[in-house]
Amino acid sequence: MTVTSFNPPLRTLMGPGPSDVHPRVLSALARPTIGHLDPQFVAMMDEMKGLLHHAFQTENPLTIPLSGPGSVGMETCFVNLIEPGDRVIVCQNGVFGGRMKENVERCGATAIMVEDDWGLPVDPGKVEDALKANPGVKAVAFVHAETSTGVQSDAALLCRLAQEHGALSIVDAVTSLGGTPVLTDEWGADAIYSGSQKCLSCVPGLSPVTLSRRAEDVIRGRNHKVQSWFMDLNLIMGYWGDSGASRSYHHTAPINALYALHESLIMLREEGVENAWKRHARMSKALVAGLSAIGLEMLVDETARLPQLNSVKIPEGVNEAEVRRRLLVDYDLEIGAGLGALAGKVWRIGLMGAGATPKNVTLCLGALQAVLTDMKADIGHGDAVQAAQKVLMA
């Protein structure tokens, strides 16, 4: 058997992530590799922190990209802030809240669950009740943008409730960062982690995080060593450290991937993060108009719907996997399947970062309508693309 170079097809990525990576970001990836302690690389790292401050809307000194996917960001926040014997309120309204519970328990702590139905936001009233019933909890953890359902929760309110009860807040912003407002300082959030491959439209494998000074103090004052050597922020700070401070080797940074993230963050700053939020909202509005023109319904109520992740109910009697297969094969278009409790019930259409464009909205609607019509699905007779264009031209 001859093995040749792997040449992936050119797909349009409209699932729950990874999202389309802009050619500027891909070409940054191919620049020459230099040493991870090279002064020029270190200067780039300092710039990156400034760019992340803009993305996270924060001035937290501890704002860095971790070497690993969003799951590493999640685990890093938990293993550094939570110690054996702690109690943590974990809000679950989808898949990712369940992973938070798993993280808390693996830290030797107890998770106090606040559960909401999939498709609904976290209920702040239940969180407040849990805080009152459990004085002294260490933290409140929740997912800002639940990618499994397409729901956004009220992060400002949840962070404030945590603060009022003397608890830290741990926020999953993997899908929200760059797509909808993440206002770290305004919220008073203590630990927020994200991922490179959703609305930042970078290659997967990096996890930007930001931690408040209060969180830093908690980490420095721990009773037990962090259980993970690789994710111990006390050690990682020695490499990412304060500007100008000497850097010590911890692990070899994913140098080229960091070039790519630097480039995608420059693109976000050129556009302005507020404009990026507006663009995501506008594209989602157009997509939803198109979907409703052919009678397709959204899972999530407009008040809590994420623009970057649109969960669409699958029409009665449609072979949903066949629809996704045909979109992929005939249109090089990837949309997401339902996850967990929503498997087989919804499609998840991502409009993330560089993929949140009129071109992608119209491609997706046109392809979806054509495939569903060809499969004789019982859908409306409107024109999905035209309905979307009406919104885009408005």
Ligand SMILES: *Cc1c(COP(=O)(O)O)cnc(C)c1O
């Ligand atoms: C994608 C995602 C993660 C996990 O990120 P990976 O990069 O896949 O590890 C965590 N939380 C949410 C809300 C996500 O959407």
